Amino acid sequence: MPLHDVGYRAWTGATVSPWLRWWVIATVGIRIALRSTWLGRTLILSAVPAIGFGVIFFVYEQSITQPELRQAIANMVTVAGGTQPMIQAAITDPVAARHEIWSALLLAFFRYPQTVLLLVVVGLVAPRLISYDLRNKGYLLYFSRPIQPWEYILGKSVIVWFFIAVITTMPAILLYIIGLSLSSDVTVVAATWDLPLRVVASSFLLMVPTTALALACSALTIESRNAVFAWFAVWLVGWVTYGVLTSGAVIEAEQRRHRGFGVPQAYSFVSRWELLSPYHLLGRVQQWIFGLFPEDHSVLPYLSILLVTTVLCLLFIYRQLRARMVA
């Protein structure tokens, strides 16, 4: 029993802007997500590739003054998926090729280690964001407050965007800064000033559709484990389908490369089946953003698919929320 109880007290303070409620959903969601030990470990792991790519940037900048390092750079660029002319340029004139090489390295960073880590991080964070609210009827608590469905979806999306930014945008920008600081050439800023903007644009195109897809998986079910399964299945099925449908063409291209016909270029092999695989679809759009997209092809189908997927996913989430109100 309390010794003194003032009972109920009125509140007469000023409220914050009504248009920033999504921010509250986002910050609280991020705090809850960060309590996961596995997520913490994955975020730490996601910094490892950045260190590796930092070394490549360092070696590249050193190769400008130390020509004996250029062959090593050529090998690294080959591994990163660089084209033959790009590799030649890196050997003959690394200063002139800097923009293209840096773009290729940043794209490789985005496309290979970070996209895989993105799958894991989003798989850890996103599936429970809506499914838990559906299972525990938390949506009634949200929507009895001055919150509209679009604010709820935006708030939940920002949670996923934050973690995608942590594993992609932030390390990529850091890589760029490392590249700048390790360069002995002051013209590097003028030559590469647009790359941070491309990193941001690339991150944006990675974040928006993947988040919409992940949240749609989460809104699909009240069991978060089913949402996790759906999330990974979409990527895996797309990737396997693409692999099966294009295996013949890839083998042929590789054979031509080995015979010295000069068709290598992982980047220049374009297949319409890429539209079936989210991984390849996103990679192609990022390639376009970094200015490495094959000139004889159009990026429009890729962008259209991403746009349609995003809109359909958002509509699906909205519909699921509305449907729950009636139940």
Place this chain on the structure above:
Amino acid sequence: MNTLDEPVLHLENVTKFYGKRLALDDVTLQVSPGVTGLLGPNGCGKSTMIKCLLGLLKFQQGRARVMGHELPQGVRSIRDAVGYVPEDDCFLAGLSGIESTCFMARLSGLPAIEGLRRAHESMDYADIGQERYRNVETYSTGMRQKLKFAQAIVHDPALLILDEPTSGLDPAQRVSLLKKIKTLATHHNKSVLICTHILHDVSQICDNVVIMAAGRIKLVDSLENLSRPSRSGVQVRLEQNTASADSLDSCLQTFMAAMTRAGHEFDRQSHDAFLIHNVQPHQADSIWRAAADAGVTIFQLKPAKNSLEEVFLSAVRETEHAVA
């Protein structure tokens, strides 16, 4: 139109369909400040009406105003002014009780620090002690009910809409919560719409009663009016006279025969209780005589009153007959 004064809720010809099923049938209602009980059988449209008032569901026809704000344009202002306790067991996974309440405060626009302070205050008021630091998933049903109440009052709303607020609470907690709700209404000028199946709760704290059935408003009146006797009469409760050798049943049969002979109309309300019509307590000589002749003792005789249960059942039966 059912009219009470200065409405906090105003519905005019509100009609809501779920597909082809009619959930709210041309509902017109005004609810005045104070504590109003919303009664009705399961599936009669109470929760649908509440969800419509909060803008959670859209209605197809009619107009609705809550605290002077028109729906659907004023839905943000309405949700700012309303604290809602949902009927369902709902919570936000991964948060402790205090975090959850603070989160609700911030969603209603309170700054972070103020929200935390206010969350502690409302949890104190809801009698949630150190459990507030535990994860809400570990809460019992009663604790979750108290948590929902704390969350509903955290932003100091002018109107509370409470859907089955006492379900899952033990008797002591129920009495305590009802007292708190009454205090909010009487001392802090809050209006309360309480939706419940427990008629006793309504009779304890409500000023007005709304009864719904089959998606329609069947009755709106003050509790005081509903409790007035509908016609003159007395209620008597009998027990066996210790001097009588006959069984209670046979004594009661004799009593009923004597009452019929004396020309009284009566209803048997329970085994040993009778409602005798058209007689005032001071004109009860013939009842006393009939009891003495039958070998039973009258241990209670009082003016007849409508019970809320009778009013409720009568309103619901009317609807059932109309539907049939």
